[in-house]
Amino acid sequence: MDIETFYEQNEARRESAEFEFGSEWTDASGNEYELSWVEATGELYLMVEPDALINEDIFGDFLVSDEEISELTVVVIAKVASLAAIEDQLEGWEDAMLEENSLEWLHDRFASA
Numbered sequence: 001m002d003i004e005t006f007y008e009q010n011e012a013r014r015e016s017a018e019f020e021f022g023s024e025w026t027d028a029s030g031n032e033y034e035l036s037w038v039e040a041t042g043e044l045y046l047m048v049e050p051d052a053l054i055n056e057d058i059f060g061d062f063l064v065s066d067e068e069i070s071e072l073t074v075v076v077i078a079k080v081a082s083l084a085a086i087e088d089q090l091e092g093w094e095d096a097m098l099e100e101n102s103l104e105w106l107h108d109r110f111a112s113a
Contacts, residue, residue, distance in 0.1 A: 003072040016040030021090055022097040037086050044078040078110040
């Protein structure tokens with residue numbers, strides 16, 4: 001979904017504090033993502049910039065497209081109850097994010113969640 005729809009669907013998201021966990025996450029195609037957590041809803045989401053071509057889907061049925069994305073696109077990948085819990089699950093993210101296809105690392109952390 002696009003970022004505006006994401007916020008419109010739940011106003012608590014718009015009013016909440018958000019914590020960013022990096023903006024250089026990549027998929028196997030080299031597309032870049034930003035990872036953020038919404039305090040009010042516990043949602044951990046990825047946002048991909050416009051003009052990215054998404055041709056891989058490691059978190060489920062999302063963002064598969066052969067065409068350019070015209071707006072910021074958001075995918076919720078997990079719900080985590082607290083900032084302390086998300087920090088625990090993402091321990092080491094700063095280094096992991098810089099690896100090639102770093103979304104795989106995220107997938108490994110949250111696949112069972």
